[in-house]
Amino acid sequence: MKRKLFAALVLLLSLMLLAPSALAAPDLSEDHRFYDEITYLMDKGIVTGYSNGTVQPDRVVTRAEAAIMIGRLKGFSGEQVATPFSDVPSGHIASGYIAESVEAGLLSGYPNGTYQPDAPIIRGDMAIILQRVFNLGMRMDEEFTDVSHNMKAYWPIENLLAASITIGYPDGTFRPLDNVTRGQFSAFLARGLEPKFQNDARIPDSYLRDKTKTYVMTGSGDTLTYVYKKHSLNEGMAPEFMWVVSSKAGSLDSAIVERESFTSYKLGFPYSETYDNLAYPVVQGKTFLVANEGGEPERRTITAVNKTVATPYKTFTNATEVTGGNGMKYYYARGHGPIKTLDPNGAVIFELADIH
Template sequence: MKKGQKASGFIAEAQEAGYINGYPDGTFRPDAPITRGDMAIILAQVFPTPFSVTADFTDVSPNMKAYEAISEILSVNITIGYPDHTFKPTAHVTRGQFSAFLARGLEPEFKNDARIPHSYMKDKTKTYTYNTGTHGIETHTYQYTKSPADEPIGFSWARNVPAINETYIYGEVETRKNLIHAYPVVDRFDPPLLGYPIEVGTTHSIYPSAEGKPLTPSDVTHTITAVGVTVETPYRTFTNAVEVTVLFGYKEYFVEGFAKVKTVNDNGTVFELIDVE
């Protein structure tokens, strides 16, 4: 790199910020094409990635340099991969593709594009209000968040619970296998909220290691027991809900674009959507 080159100042600043590195021989090769795997590494360093699910793309494996970065940008809704369940980490990135990935890192509106067809994730540009029973009314808003130490956590869902004056941060992560809630800092994941494909009989295990192995009754926490269900909520009546039966007699209802809209048990409703703005 020479000072007279158009990109030299930008490359130097990006290197100083820790976003990029050159090659072991001391070169940067500014005219060389960039792969999708390399792009993932850069984006994972530029944007805070507070949680990471396992990248289950068929052409991505743990021994790849970009494996963790691909997992991280999947978790923060920057990518969803290709319809054939691949990521194509060695394919070159076009200027248009890079612009799309960069936009998803910067704006929640564009993160909505990084989801599978018929996604059950919520719209990241809207605020959802629920009646939770135990803690009364709470709101969920997608926003840029910092830790108590003022360290950036990144974009996450903020669950505000006025009754106890608390706000909880979580991520809504979708792969082509399931919908998951993840939590920053503690690096914890709930069992899958919803498994794909959406069909009666699909079950989700508590332990990821149990996937692909025979499940015992104690392993299974969620089972899809009906589709195309009509569900009434204060917000509106849904006619295309998926019913998921959980342990201890609970039933949860999910709708495309809204995630969970209602939970009931033998005593009645314990959680429901009441407004979307």
């Protein structure tokens, strides 16, 4: 009898060890908006629950909690030490992570010598912190009605938008003074680490490609393969996520960025210009300008919506047709980005051949 009881206990303990860590959190249901992101970070040991077993995903994240999460992400020891802040003694649970994060230039205190560990993180501060954590340099060139150029968070917000870590609101605001919850902060961290979570930082009916897949375009005697991964343009720049393009014919090896806001879909070059390739909302007859390097902006018009367009990959029935002032035609599909480009004579320049 005792042997059977012991065997049953061993089996139970084994199942508990094999179960996903988030299952131990009674307040984190699978239908929570950030369930996947939180469980991803819990499995990595970046996010942990409270002593009562809860995760409290909708609770506002504090500056101390943010330091702990960032410290674990960066692999800091977290050993409790003296800090330069009057309100963070060596015995504070986050003292080690705060001290190491400050030394690494990721976090900072206030002019009065405090850190305010129990104060909430706001969206503007979150942008500043994550820009430093992920060493982001690319920008979005998106204007928000509540974010001015003289704000410290202005460029970090642009960096996070370009990195598909966050997005603004449909009303044209970013709300930099709003508090950030533990679930939201987890989502931002997960997006900085893993492309599959960046797919969630998009508007409804997005035209962005799936960042977990490889796209193949053919035409003009070449085959171009697009892979979304961390890439450095040169030794002086930190690697960042972008679409790396390789040419089968050897005529083109480059990198591009693909970005989206509530006002437009953009393509461009890393650390350089991005061009509005599609203006939102997508309405037939809508006209917009696309910048041309060294020349006058080109006027383009949405000339058809829900158009049937055949490509080697498949036939799309929901394509959007854009006609340029020079007679070029550009076709886009929701969730796929550019799918076909024709010259003024109707010849194919490039078209989507495969996704895998």
